[in-house]
Amino acid sequence: MKGWALALVVVVAATLAIGVQGLPTHDAPEAPIHDHVGARYVERGVEETGMRNLVGAVLLNYRGFDTMVEVVVIFTALAAVLALPRAGSVADAPEALPVSPVVLFVVRLLAPFIALFAIALLFRGHVSPGGGFQAGALFGALFVALGLVLGRRGAARLVPERARPWLQAAAPLTFAAVAALGWALTGSFLGFPQAPELHAVREAMALALEVAIAVGGGVILGSLFQTMEA
Amino acid sequence: MSDLFDAVMLALLLATALAVARARDLVAAVVLFSMYGLTLCLVWQHRGAPDVAITEAAVGAGVTTVLFLIAVARTRREERR
Incomplete structure (x- = not known):
């Protein structure tokens, strides 16, 4: 063998x-x-999509369907983990496990900077490397790090319980809404309007997608951690 | 200089990948896999893809390590022989 x-x-x-x-x-x-x-893409991407970052132009515009189904895949992964039988619920979990003071200090020290970096990646993503997926990965890592030091109940307080399912599904839902809006405006599903007078609408659509990918991705990574740990 | 960096990183990737496959202690395997992710992150950065490097560091070296550690903690630490 x-x-x-x-x-x-x-x-x-x-x-x-x-x-x-x-x-x-x-x-x-x-x-x-x-x-x-x-x-x-390199020659006409900026002109055709109106985005200054070509990676963003490919992700949201030329390959928009890819990205849309990608966020559905990530959401499906979380749905599968949530469907597993659980050992215990958050409510009867211990308040906080003993954490090494070194870990506690480092996470507390770095958390605001990680959050700031993630936000910068998200909102500078249209002109520099970064964007929704990168920001979402960092938000997810931040949630996991905070979950390690706060304990299960403390980490559960980070995201309000009523908003949680909506935030977990934020990316697929926003994609559906933006795709429908694009359909109404241009006649093609997930189409971005090209007319100069609709420039602001196009920017808002792209921004909504990026923010939803970041928030949804981050919350999904954090939820995977919480569900597995519980 | 650049070729030397690539060669060292690729050798390190190969070494950590083999070490992950050989490790019997699953916690050691997870830590080695995290090292593999960090090395790969440096390769991406060196190849001019900082956005991929960020994601690799956060997810490849960070989040998956924690998820794997939880999975090991909930099952067993030694690989079945």
Whole structure:
């Protein structure tokens, strides 16, 4: 059995190594990624989508359907974890487990800076690297870090119980709303209006999606942690 | 310099990946996997993808480590032989 596994690994690794030899170098101008849709995104992306960050233009506009289904996948992962039978509820959990003073101090010291960095990534995402997913990942990490030091009940207070299901589903719901609005304005699902007089509407749609991805992603990561820990 | 950095990082990635696969103690495996995520984060940053690096650091090295540790704590620490 072990011999077969080793042989399989060697064969797969050799195949991959041969395949890698055929790849164009990292900076080759004639590489296929540069002369298909990529070239058009770089040349006309800003003009066609009205977004200054090309990554954002691809995520929300050219590949908007991808992103929409991605947030549904993340939400589905949480739904699956929530559906698992639970050991106990938040209410009968101990108030806080003993935490090392070093961890407590470091998390308290860093939490505001992590939050600030996440917000900066979210709202500077249209001009610099960042955006909803990055901010959501940081918010999620912050929730988990705070959950470690606050204990289950303390962490449960971070997000109001009544708002929680709505925040967990924020990204899919906002995508649905923005897609419907785009449909009404342009005639195509998740379409962004191109007319100059609707510039503000287009910006608001993109911002709503980014904020919803960040908030929804962060709350989902935090909820995964809380549900598994409970 | 740049090639040297890439070579060291790739060697480290390979070493940590093999160490994760070989570790019998699952907590050790989780910590090694977190190290793998941090190394990968440096590679992304070096490759000019800071947004991917941020996500890798927060999720790959941070959140998944905690989730794996919880999963280990709720099951068993040693891999079945």
